[in-house]
Structure formats: structure tokens, C-alpha cells
Amino acid sequence: MTIYTAANIRETFLEQCHTRQGMELNLEYVTEMDITGVQLLLAFRIHLDSTASGLQLKNSSEAVQEALKLTHLTETFETDVGVVVV
Amino acid sequence: MSTPEDTFREEASELLAVLESSLLELEDQPDDAESVDQAFRAMHTIKGSGAMFGFDKLSAFTHHLENAFDLVRSGDLDVTKDLINIALGSGDHIRNLLNDMDPSPGVEAEGNALLEQLSSLLPGNTEESTADNSVQPKQKVKSGTELDATWRIRITPAVDTLVNGMDPLPVLRELVALGPCHVTTMDTELPPLSKLDPESCYLIWDLILTRISHQ
Numbered sequence: 001m002t003i004y005t006a007a008n009i010r011e012t013f014l015e016q017c018h019t020r021q022g023m024e025l026n027l028e029y030v031t032e033m034d035i036t037g038v039q040l041l042l043a044f045r046i047h048l049d050s051t052a053s054g055l056q057l058k059n060s061s062e063a064v065q066e067a068l069k070l071t072h073l074t075e076t077f078e079t080d081v082g083v084v085v086v
Numbered sequence: 087m088s089t090p091e092d093t094f095r096e097e098a099s100e101l102l103a104v105l106e107s108s109l110l111e112l113e114d115q116p117d118d119a120e121s122v123d124q125a126f127r128a129m130h131t132i133k134g135s136g137a138m139f140g141f142d143k144l145s146a147f148t149h150h151l152e153n154a155f156d157l158v159r160s161g162d163l164d165v166t167k168d169l170i171n172i173a174l175g176s177g178d179h180i181r182n183l184l185n186d187m188d189p190s191p192g193v194e195a196e197g198n199a200l201l202e203q204l205s206s207l208l209p210g211n212t213e214e215s216t217a218d219n220s221v222q223p224k225q226k227v228k229s230g231t232e233l234d235a236t237w238r239i240r241i242t243p244a245v246d247t248l249v250n251g252m253d254p255l256p257v258l259r260e261l262v263a264l265g266p267c268h269v270t271t272m273d274t275e276l277p278p279l280s281k282l283d284p285e286s287c288y289l290i291w292d293l294i295l296t297r298i299s300h301q
């Protein structure tokens with residue numbers, strides 16, 4: 001998830017934006033992540049939160065973990081959103 | 087396009103101007119503590135940021151000058167005409183090192199000559215021999231005269247930063263490695279996904295960094 005793939009990833013995220021269900025994102029195969037990747041994850045999360053469906057990251061690769069740790073966003077993405085207790 | 091090195095060069099040039107004007111001030115008023123402090127702070131910042139951006143020779147050289155002005159601050163060294171002249175010459179030398187990270191033997195010899203002159207002014211038993219111009223171990227170069235220093239750093243990259251090939255993540259990585267550091271990522275400027283240009287940088291960072299120097 002770098003500047004070279006950012007435009008494509010944004011398109012993919014946008015296609016999924018209409019979903020009303022919670023989204024799980026498997027990041028197992030992300031070998032590289034720069035700030036464009038972090039920004040897209042944040043923007044995607046904010047969008048899904050606003051539709052009350054939420055985003056969960058799964059199997060974050062080392063690159064993802066490091067990028068989120070450096071930006072101190074690990075906990076932001078761990079927080080469970082969209083879980084409604086009836 | 088501006089690289090981190092260019093940014094440092096720009097900042098260091100401004101600091102050198104501050105240094106020079108405080109030295110000229112001292113020429114008229116050798117006892118002016120405020121000018122001494124101002125000169126010292128400029129040297130301290132040039133040294134510290136220089137080490138951070140890989141200007142090791144510049145940083146090592148400035149370290150000696152900073153030491154001398156620390157002695158002035160503590161009252162162990164007087165501001166004399168000689169000291170001011172050497173410091174002004176050192177400012178020119180730092181400017182040379184700023185333009186060329188790998189100076190020619192001639193420039194390097196100039197630096198050594200300045201350090202020798204500086205050393206001759208210092209009282210005995212200074213922290214280390216000032217004639218030794220070898221590059222100090224990084225830790226040493228980076229350590230300030232203060233024991234601990236806490237910095238608040240705001241990083242607001244230009245929107246086209248990423249397009250210009252500069253990624254803030256490695257900068258964060260470097261800073262976090264310097265000491266206990268608390269990073270806050272602010273997404274207040276981040277547009278909604280539908281309006282976001284994926285190659286622009288919208289994030290802003292606030293860092294609280296504590297440097298613990300190793301004596």
C-alpha cells in the first residue's frame with residue numbers, strides 16, 4: 001500500500017463503500033506501506049464508521065503493523081466500532 | 087522539490103544568520119548574556135539537526151564551537167576579539183559544510199585550523215580535546231549539554247510531499263528512535279474517501295520527544 005498503488009486501492013475501497021455490513025480487511029499480503037496507505041485506511045474507516053458498519057483489520061502484516069505503530073494508530077484500528085449490544 | 091536535506095540547509099542558513107548577528111552584537115557588548123545565549127542556541131540546534139539529517143562532519147565541528155560557548159555561558163571563558171573572529175570563521179566553515187557534506191581536504195584543513203585556534207583559547211580540562219576533529223560516535227554528537235530535553239514537534243507536510251517522493255513515515259521512524267516519544271496523528275484535514283486525492287498528504291503529526299543524553 002504505497003503511493004504507486006494508492007489510486008487503485010482507493011477505487012477498491014470506494015466500490016465497497018455502499019456496504020451496510022461490517023468490513024473485514026485482510027492485510028496479510030501487504031509488503032510495504034507508506035503514508036498514502038495509512039491515509040486510505042483512516043479515510044475508509046471514517047467512512048464505514050459514519051455508515052455504522054465499521055472496519056476491522058485482519059492479519060496485519062509486519063509492514064502494516066509498523067506503519068500503524070509509528071503513527072500511533074494501532075489502537076484506533078483495534079477499537080471495535082459498529083458493535084451494537086441489544 | 088525539497089528534500090529533508092534541503093529543508094535542513096534552509097533552516098541552518100537562517101540559524102547561521104542569527105549566529106552571526108549575535109556574534110557581531112558581542113563584538114560591541116562582550117558581556118551581553120542574551121547574545122551569548124542566542125549564539126549558543128543557534129549552534130546547539132545546528133549541531134542537533136545536522137546529526138539528525140546526516141551532516142555528521144558539520145555536527146561534529148559545531149559541537150566544539152558549542153562547547154566553547156557553553157564555557158562562556160558558565161563564566162569559564164571570556165568573550166574576546168579572538169573568540170569572536172574564530173566563531174565568525176567557524177560560521178563560514180559551517181556554511182561550507184552545509185553546501186558540501188563531504189568537504190574537500192582543503193576545506194577540512196580550514197576546519198582543523200579553526201578548531202586548533204579555538205582550543206588554544208580554552209581553559210585546561212575541557213570536556214574533550216577540541217583539536218580532535220574525528221567524527222564522534224553518533225550518540226556523543228547528538229547529546230546536548232542539557233541532561234534531558236523534551237521537544238514538541240509539529241510535522242505539517244506540504245500537500246504535495248508524497249508526490250515529491252518524500253514519505254513522512256521514515257521521518258517518524260528516525261524521531262521515534264531518538265528517545266521516548268509520543269506520536270499523535272491528526273486527521274482533521276483528511277477529506278472523505280470520495281474526495282480524497284490518494285497521492286496528497288493530509289495528515290499532521292504532533293510529537294512529544296524526550297532526549298535522554300548519555301553522559
